[in-house]
Amino acid sequence: MSGVSERMIRHYETIGLMPAAARQGSGYRDYDEKDVHRLRFVARARNLGFAIDDIRQLLSLWDNGDRASADVRALALSHAAALGEKVDALQAMRKELLHLADLCHGDGRPDCPILDRLSG
Amino acid sequence: MSGVSERMIRHYETIGLMPAAARQGSGYRDYDEKDVHRLRFVARARNLGFAIDDIRQLLSLWDNGDRASADVRALALSHAAALGEKVDALQAMRKELLHLADLCHGDGRPDCPILDRLSG
DNA sequence: TTGAACCTTGACACCATGTCAGGGTCAAGC
């Protein structure tokens, strides 16, 4: 229902993102609507790339009816900035790779500017 | 000299990226120019975001004087494509976060479109 | 001789997730 795997549901319980699940007599975990809702929240946050610790904070803001939206916004912006840095780094790598690939004739001959660049 | 930490030099030896280092009588590892050169190769490849397994292949191409530059180029292009996908994914996240942050008034009030979006 | 600065191996940690093993439970069909 939440789209979260069994494995991860239990993991989230272990690390305290989810409360300890209620248990049936057999020991099976028992979830209610609220649990599913919370899991979906976590899943959506993960899809936006938030790390577990960020999600912990988001959940506590969500739980807290007296929160200030400014705090949520700050988390989102800080995460967006982190993503921006990652994007820049990956793009720089990608650009250089494409440039090197462009220089390389890419045929049966062994000489290759890509290896030259890597070997210094 | 290579810019690679002790820790990682030994790790690369453990996983077979680097040959087992020569040893002094005391058991201390002993490196020569060639080792340093190889380590630098690995470090540069890591800086371009190549994973260890890719580097393993790059090293074997580097070692092999009969290589075809086409093979090196294919590795580089495939890695660039993978980077491109990652960039796209991160950018999509970032874009949505910025959009949500834009909608959020970000003051002392608790209502917040970011949390609304996460809670569904 | 002593101390500081190195080196050795081994282990544990991160983060998020998958997978497997070895066992228990439950419900449907016979």
Place this chain on the structure above:
DNA sequence: GCTTGACCCTGACATGGTGTCAAGGTTCAA
């Protein structure tokens, strides 16, 4: 009531790349 298959339980190991720590050995200079 028994079998069978589909669940569920816990615990452990793996991934990748790196940090860090501990307990011990070595080397060199003062």
